[in-house]
Amino acid sequence: MQDKIIEALRRNAADEGVTLAREWVAAEPQQAQAHRWLALALQQQGQLADAQASLEQALALAPDDAALHLQQAGLLLALRQIAAAGEALERSTTLNPNEFSAYLMQAHLALARDDADEADRLGRMAARVEPDNPELAGIQGMVALRRGDVDRALSVLSAASQQLPNDPRLLHALGFAYLGKDMLAFAEQAFRRVLELSPGTQALRGLLVQLALRQGHVDRAAEVMRDVLANEGGDSPGMRRLAGELELASGQPLQALEHLRPLLSQLPGDRATLQMLLVAWQRLGRDDEARTDLEAALQDNPQLHDLWLARLAVAPVGSDEAVDVVDRWLAAMPEHLPALEARMSLHDMKEQAEDAEATARRIVALEPGRASGEQRIVEALLVREPAAAVAHVQALLDSSPEDAHPALRTWLGSVQDRAGDPAAALATWLSLHEALAPTRLPLPPQAKAPGEWPALGTVAEDNATRPMFVWGAPGSGVERVVAVMAAGSRVLRGDRFGPTPPNDGFQNFFTLQRLATDALTPEQLVQQWREQLPSRGIEDGNVIDWLLWWDNALLWALRPQLPEGRLIIAIRDPRDMLVEWLALGAPAPLALTSSSEAAQWLARSLEQVAELHEQDLYAHLLLRTDDAVNDPAAMGALLEQAFGLRFPQVRSLGPGTIEAGHWRKYATVLAAEFSRLTPVAVRLGYPEV
Known part of the structure; x- marks a missing residue:
């Protein structure tokens, strides 16, 4: 669905993009990415307020998704009008009709589609109209971020923010530039300033919780989370998930369960929620509760991959219970490759080598070249016919695209090694190194030891630094x-x-x-x-x-x-x-x-x-x-x-x-x-x- 929406938006068929995105949202209302692409389609259609509402819904579901926040930064910049300090950001009643605004708007749409080249082109067009306008920094900075040039993004956005120190839009983008440099304290400061200017931006508080946690400030994260949950509209599934994460980080698995268990019905296939639930149940020794809750969720959602994985995680590794779970998973999703891979692993744990190989061959029949299946087939061949194992990998290499060759040649050398042919393995590895040499770093230079080393300095007794x-x-x-x-x-x-x-x-x-x-x-x-x-x-x-x-x-x-x-x-x-x-x-x-x-x-x-x-x-x-x-x-x-x-x-x-x-x-x-x-x-x- 995402590809269809992108294709429609690239054709400027915004109405078609909105229709497709609404269908996705209707089918998967708890999928943050569906709301994200609806926001982008609405933005391209010119419905900025509705776009912002959809993006806020996406952020409510995934408040710690930096990509969503980056898209929000572009949308806020596109809005070009901020309400009085202390109020939420509002839609401009009208966009400036001049050419400059049009270029900016189109550039932000291009950024939302991850088309940095087009955004850069439009930004340069806008610069011809108003070359000194600091709002251009939003485009230039985010283009630099998308291209991985974080230093330039930081430089451009910092300079613009000095000209417009109270512009939440620029501060929002600047925060992501700091994040790109892993300058977490500076990013947090920028985002806190955005909230001071625009306290209605609830989703940003989820990002602040994550930043505090990444810096080891659990107490500060807890303070932000309390504010979020106390505010109207702040108690969303995404925020509850963050609250559960915070309680786990604080060593409070029981309180984490209180936040997370209700999400099994709201976000049954959400991987992060399931992972945290598993941790909380494990710490509390509540395996039976985990089985009961997960089985209930599977009754209503038998096609959710991550839900089956979570249920399998509760079963002892290699146990009959694990076999039963995987067999039911395959009954619900008979051609689902991860389920087949799990069954293959269980066959190996039960020392059922022939069944494991048969499952591997079923996997590669469904997806030729699938690594898990091919590797298991090669393992079987190494046991009974090493030369055939080498030939099998060589055949995969011969039929694979060029970009897969380095990994396959490394594997070929390993198989030749295990097949007892070190000369062939060495030749394979050396040929790979020779092919890659032009794209790699030169060996670092090496200096000769001096006749005498400088004296070792003294360390002050009060020096607590030990790098x-x-x-x-x-x-x-x-x-x-x-x-x-x-x-x-x-x-x-x-x-x-x-x-x-x-x-x-x-x-x-x-x-x-x-x-x-x-x-x-x-x-x-x-x-x-x-x-x-x-x-x-x-x-x-x-x-x-x-x-x-x-x-x-x-x-x-x-x-x-x-x-x-x-x-x-x-x-x-x-x-x-x-x-x-x-x-x-x-x-x-x-x-x-x-x-x-x-x-x-x-x-x-x-x-x-x-x-x-x-x-x-x-x-x-x-x-x-x-x-x-x-x-x-x-x-x-x-x-x-x-x-x-x-x-x-x-x-x-x-x-x-x-x-x-x-x-x-x-x-x-x-x-x-x-x-x-x-x-x-x-x-x-x-x-x-």
């Missing part, structure tokens, strides 16, 4: 360490691997060169890093910073300028690290042209680690991940032993990787590479053979 850096060379499993640390810490930052990384010396591969030529001083390097922390949501300097790269030359700055810091380095047997890097890549997409190049670079990196450790050049900890890379519980225990803190259990550490000692299967085909790595492996405490 921590985390790094691991490719193949070390550092991303798995970070996954567990992130589950237990609000200050871990992995943004260096995201779309908006911090702009400091630790992010720049040219930093070593700049330090060596005095283009960048040690003081400047650390100061730049500190200055970036508030924009990354760190106010007091206590951060766990996952580094993109490491070189001991950074100690030229860290030893004197940040002696209170600590470095955590993930390692495993260097030869296993090389095989994993070749097989699965690394968190940072580094370019490789040969296994020899990879071994040389990895050896130099680990020689620096050995030197740092042997000479104790900086406060550090080596985390040996060899026996924990595929085991969430073991990884949690490893970190608990290292830090003396209990970490939450994570469900998965990501795709499986090679087991410790797997490198020995490659001792012949990678003999030269291993001869380069073995000396540093021994230095780090691993056996020579």
Whole structure:
């Protein structure tokens, strides 16, 4: 339905779009996206007040959906008229008939359709009419946001907001620019100001609750929620869901149930509600109540995927009860692929291998190439005919579109590995690295150790700041360490691997060169890093910073300028690290042209680690991940032993990787590479053979 509406709106057939959207709303009145697209169609039809009402309904159902709030920002900007402070936003009685207003309106409609290019074109047309009008910032800022240029969005909207400091529309858009930079406190401040100017904007309070929770301010979130539920119109299903989330975060599962249980009849297929209900029931030990409530909901809604998943979650894993639930799910939805996948998994748990394979073949008959089914078929072939398993994956690769080739080639290498053909696996992986090299980052440069290190600075007794850096060379499993640390810490930052990384010396591969030529001083390097922390949501300097790269030359700055810091380095047997890097890549997409190049670079990196450790050049900890890379519980225990803190259990550490000692299967085909790595492996405490 969504595609049909988009197609109609692109043809400027607004009446048809409204008709389609109303049909969707009638069929699924509790679906926020249906109301969202009705709002957009009404907006394009010129019915701004009705559009705003529909969007408010969508936000009532999903008050924490940032995309809906962003659409509301565009609608509010399109309205171009705000009632007196303290009153709700109202529709303009008339739009300015001049060309400028028309361009703005059309640009906002384009933004709502996610057509940033068209919005940009219209914004430039409007700029020809009134180039200095600050209302243009709403278009320019949101275009930049849609294109991922958050810095430009923030710059444009901040400047415009200074000209119109009491314009809720610009403040609304500015709040999302701050969100794009993960500057949660600033975003919250902007949205609170919008509410001061326009207290009737109830849905925005739901976003404020989420922002307070993300910053760890449960008390402030509770205060906002109390205000919402006390206000007329604030007690909506979406707000009740948020209230349940807040009670769970506060450790009050009973109160959470009071908010959430009524939503089973109002939002029976809502995934977030079901997940929170399951958590509350589990914490209270009310499995029977969960079964009763979910069964009642399924009686009225037997076609809801997430409702069946929730019911299955209450059944013990692999139990006869689970089998009964999945069989009833398949009876209600006989060609529903997730139900078939659940049945396939249960066959495997019951050691019914032939039935599991038969179900897998039924899955791929319904959807050829479906990963779950194809993988299970390959597993069966590996048991009885390994060469056929390799041929099966090769056939999938040969018939797949180009964009699927990298993942399939990685899998092909893994299957060749398991089929006992390391030479073929290595050739497959190397060919993939060679194909991807032009689109990847160059290997970070490596510096030679100086003749003498600068003195280690002293740490004042009253200094409560203890920043921590985390790094691991490719193949070390550092991303798995970070996954567990992130589950237990609000200050871990992995943004260096995201779309908006911090702009400091630790992010720049040219930093070593700049330090060596005095283009960048040690003081400047650390100061730049500190200055970036508030924009990354760190106010007091206590951060766990996952580094993109490491070189001991950074100690030229860290030893004197940040002696209170600590470095955590993930390692495993260097030869296993090389095989994993070749097989699965690394968190940072580094370019490789040969296994020899990879071994040389990895050896130099680990020689620096050995030197740092042997000479104790900086406060550090080596985390040996060899026996924990595929085991969430073991990884949690490893970190608990290292830090003396209990970490939450994570469900998965990501795709499986090679087991410790797997490198020995490659001792012949990678003999030269291993001869380069073995000396540093021994230095780090691993056996020579």
